[in-house]
Amino acid sequence: MTSRSTQAETIGDLGEFPLISLITRNLTLPPAVSVGPGDDCAAYLINGSALTTTDMLIEGVHFRRSWSSPADIGHKSVAVNLADVEAMGGTPVAMVISLGLPADLPVTWVKEFMTGVREEAELGGVALVGGDMTGARDISISVTVIGETAGRGPILRSGARPGDIVAVCGRLGWAAAGLAALLRGFRSPRAAVDSQRAPKVPYGAGRQAADAGATAMIDVSDGLLADLGHIAEASGVAIDLDSARFTIAEPVQAVAAALNADPLGFVLGGGEDHAMAATFEPGKVPEGWDVIGQVRQINDEVGPIVLVDGQEWEGEKGWTHFHP
Incomplete structure (x- = not known):
């Protein structure tokens, strides 16, 4: 029947x-x-x-x-x-x-x-x-x-301290590159476009970071600079990223070349990859995580902020709803 x-x-x-x-x-x-x-x-x-x-x-x-x-x-x-x-x-x-x-x-x-x-x-x-x-x-x-939480406390955004190491696990810039391609009517590179359609979350990385003693953590949903900015604000610290430490994936480079764009902009300002970003005490960054910067002390001249190579990034920092 x-x-x-x-x-x-x-x-x-x-x-x-x-x-x-x-x-x-x-x-x-x-x-x-x-x-x-x-x-x-x-x-x-x-x-x-x-x-x-x-x-x-x-x-x-x-x-x-x-x-x-x-x-x-x-x-x-x-x-x-x-x-x-x-x-x-x-x-x-x-x-x-x-x-x-x-x-x-x-x-x-x-x-x-x-x-x-x-x-x-x-x-x-x-x-x-x-x-x-x-x-x-x-x-x-x-x-x-x-x-x-399996018997331990949750990892918050407010635990980063000066001297901590900043590291990430997962893709950065792929979804943003895929979105840029789709907005222009392209369906390739397929890896970038697929990352925008359905993100590849690094499952288990958050618990791995917690086991390693992560002091603060966030997932990169709105953009690396924007999301690390939440950690900087909640922790009362500055975060300084080293652009030389980023490995930019080939699909991201391909989209940037086709659109005459800076591929680092996709990595720093692009969201929806849902990579994990965390801070650790020196020597405690777990295997599989990539070090990208350091947590620094704020002072009268530098408040809670995310810097790139010691300077404020002039490009897009991430996505926010209701932005004009």
């Missing part, structure tokens, strides 16, 4: 509760989750303090259907949230997703979106335990992830 989900072409044809059943079918729940989708709340156990983070992704702001496949958008929706838990040195446990969807959206779009969600959730080690759904003009996605 043909199921209703295979007969329906749009989610309006299918209906709300059959769509929920389609989304939650055959979910795998870890032992820590005792109640998953189907009740008014999920129930799960955590070890240590609870970490909670949420991000919204709005069609036309964070993604375009003409650029990204439904699976890409599913990957991105989960990854941007898991990166926040990584940046606190935590371990993800549970995730809920709320969706605002147009009634004429094809059922196949939702199926492919959920494929991306499930694949990224498996990569990051988090369980989907519930969510919500409503009709909307444009696709709106809100993901909340709950993590745990």
Whole structure:
């Protein structure tokens, strides 16, 4: 017998509760989750303090259907949230997703979106335990992830101290280069464009940094300079980056050459790669992390700021919503 989900072409044809059943079918729940989708709340156990983070992704702001496949958008929706838990040195446990969807959206779009969600959730080690759904003009996605600290304190932005080493783990500039290419109608280099569509979070790097004694940490979502600026402000320090220490990836260089742009600008001001940036005491930077600078004392002339080679960067420092 043909199921209703295979007969329906749009989610309006299918209906709300059959769509929920389609989304939650055959979910795998870890032992820590005792109640998953189907009740008014999920129930799960955590070890240590609870970490909670949420991000919204709005069609036309964070993604375009003409650029990204439904699976890409599913990957991105989960990854941007898991990166926040990584940046606190935590371990993800549970995730809920709320969706605002147009009634004429094809059922196949939702199926492919959920494929991306499930694949990224498996990569990051988090369980989907519930969510919500409503009709909307444009696709709106809100993901909340709950993590745990596993018996230790979270790594904050406020712990950097003068003399600490600044290091990063993960890609820098790839997503920004991909966005620049897409905005000009290009679909290559494929590696950069794919990084914009679905970021490659360095899963495990945050917990590795916490184990190594990271003094402060953040994920690079809005741009390296902008995000390190949050650490500088919260910690009351200056951060000085050494441009000679950055290795600029070939796809980033290729986009910069095609657009007659400075590739370092993508690295310093580009967001959405969700690399980890952290500060460490000298000699404690873990393997796989790249040293890019140092934390310095502020004084009457230099307040909390991020410098590049001792000077303020004159280019874009990162993304901010509501910027004129």
